[in-house]
Amino acid sequence: MMQMPMFQPPTWSVTDLTRYLRDLFESEENLQDLWVEGEVSNLSRPTSGHLYFTLKDRNAALRCVMWRNAVNQQTYLPRDGDAIEIHGSISVYEASGNYQLYGDMIRPAGEGAMFQEFLRLKDQLEAEGLFDEGRKRAIPRWPETIGIVTSPTGAALRDMLDTIRRRYPPVKIILAPTQVQGDQAPQGIISALQALNRLIKPDLILLARGGGSLEDLMAFNDEQVARAIVSSPAPIISGIGHETDFTIADFAADLRAPTPTAAAELATPNQADLRVSLSELSKNIHQSTINFLFDQRRWLEGQQNRLLLRTPLARVHRDQQRLDELNFRAGKSLYHVIEINRTRLAGIKLRLNALNPRALLARGYSLVTQPDGSLVRSTKQVQPNDALSVRVSDGEFEVRVQEPGSVE
Numbered sequence: 001m002m003q004m005p006m007f008q009p010p011t012w013s014v015t016d017l018t019r020y021l022r023d024l025f026e027s028e029e030n031l032q033d034l035w036v037e038g039e040v041s042n043l044s045r046p047t048s049g050h051l052y053f054t055l056k057d058r059n060a061a062l063r064c065v066m067w068r069n070a071v072n073q074q075t076y077l078p079r080d081g082d083a084i085e086i087h088g089s090i091s092v093y094e095a096s097g098n099y100q101l102y103g104d105m106i107r108p109a110g111e112g113a114m115f116q117e118f119l120r121l122k123d124q125l126e127a128e129g130l131f132d133e134g135r136k137r138a139i140p141r142w143p144e145t146i147g148i149v150t151s152p153t154g155a156a157l158r159d160m161l162d163t164i165r166r167r168y169p170p171v172k173i174i175l176a177p178t179q180v181q182g183d184q185a186p187q188g189i190i191s192a193l194q195a196l197n198r199l200i201k202p203d204l205i206l207l208a209r210g211g212g213s214l215e216d217l218m219a220f221n222d223e224q225v226a227r228a229i230v231s232s233p234a235p236i237i238s239g240i241g242h243e244t245d246f247t248i249a250d251f252a253a254d255l256r257a258p259t260p261t262a263a264a265e266l267a268t269p270n271q272a273d274l275r276v277s278l279s280e281l282s283k284n285i286h287q288s289t290i291n292f293l294f295d296q297r298r299w300l301e302g303q304q305n306r307l308l309l310r311t312p313l314a315r316v317h318r319d320q321q322r323l324d325e326l327n328f329r330a331g332k333s334l335y336h337v338i339e340i341n342r343t344r345l346a347g348i349k350l351r352l353n354a355l356n357p358r359a360l361l362a363r364g365y366s367l368v369t370q371p372d373g374s375l376v377r378s379t380k381q382v383q384p385n386d387a388l389s390v391r392v393s394d395g396e397f398e399v400r401v402q403e404p405g406s407v408e
Contacts (some may be wrong), residue, residue: 015094025099031090036062037109040078053076055086056100063100064088070104075244076213083109107214114214118221121248123225130230135252137235139266143203145172147196147234148265149189154176155259156210156239162172163261168268174200180209183348185219190228195235204267205232207249208239208260220247229253239263367391368399 012020025031038055045051054061064086071077078084088103092268107115125131146164150157152175164173180186185234191206196202206227219225221241226248228235235254240247243258250256269277291342320400368376370391376382386401 015099017023018092018094018097021093025092028090031104033087034090035085035087037083037085040080040082040084043080044077045071051103053078053080055084063093063098064103065100066103073244074106075211075242076106076108078106080109082203085109093181114218114221118214118248121221121223121226122251125226125248125252130226131251135230139235139270140203141236143171143267145174145200145202145204147174147176147200147202147205148208149176149178149192149196150208150260151180154180154210156208159261160206160208160239160264163264164268167265167270168274169271171268174202176319181216181217182211182219186222186225187220189219193228193236195231202234205234205236205252206260206263206267207236208263209241210260211242211245217245217247218239220366221248222248225249228251237263237267250278270338 003107020278036055038057041054041056041061043051043053049071051064051071055062055064056062056225065088066074085107086091086103087103087105088099090099090188122205129135143325148157148160150160157175161173164171176196178188178192193205193207196205207220217240220238229238229249229252237255237257238253238258239257239262241259250261255266257266269331301368331343365391367390369391370376370381371389373379376388382401384401384403388399388401389396390399
């Protein structure tokens, strides 16, 4: 008879188990950052913009999903039957219980080795200083001759020519045609650059081609091409592929443009901008001329004033001014002396007035004189019946002495 275990294991719901498995996948670091290689099948891209497909090899299959924002960043999108490498992370889609890869980058199979070689060469040349900003040459603002190194049959050339003719018709354009893809392309690019510098000596060179896969752009990841760019006497603008494409040639060039058309724009001034610049330059010249003439006039006036100050007439005028100053100071001094004396005389006058007998008479006093005019200062000087004169403030009158000590 079968005996039941003492402790029953827990019973999981499908949801709980699926979530547990999902957490296991997402907690495993090796499954969150990996590249997987295989063949694409059952590819679909609905109106949502997301990408769904199956990645398979001989023995297994793996569901893959790439969301729309990641899809829009890819320069390469696969088709059914393509051998690819996809980067992403593994998780579980709970609604179906399937595990699948959520991708963020796709490249054709085999590009991984190319990319590793690209990184190795980039690090090597960067360590040598080929990409240093201090080494790079300035792009001329008004080029007279522009050399172009590209395929003579590609759309890139047509786009660059249209852009240059629209923006800056006076410039002279010299094409050095070359292959831009394949085994012979690197040497062709090098020869075109050398021929332009040796025979034409342009002010500027555009090195360009249209977009493509990493394999298509391998000619621009060549070490000797990079060294030829660095040794070019003329500065070089690169416009290779699309905005997201970067090549060794871009790092070696004096200026990198995201596309061939953008390279042509960076190489040339715009006619409208030229008109504005010429108008501003004309205004600046006019204002500078006015300022110069004004400064010269002030300088001449200053020289004239200095000459006038050194003439005999100027000395006479200075002496006249000095004389006027002395006269003014003498007048002030004389006036000051007069005022001092006037004040002193007023003081003396006050003191004299205080001593004036008339002042005493005005205060009620009187002067008594004998007939001989002598002042009577004591009763002992008079006798009865003496005639005396009494002087007061407003006149004098006669009196007669009755006896000493009294008058009539």
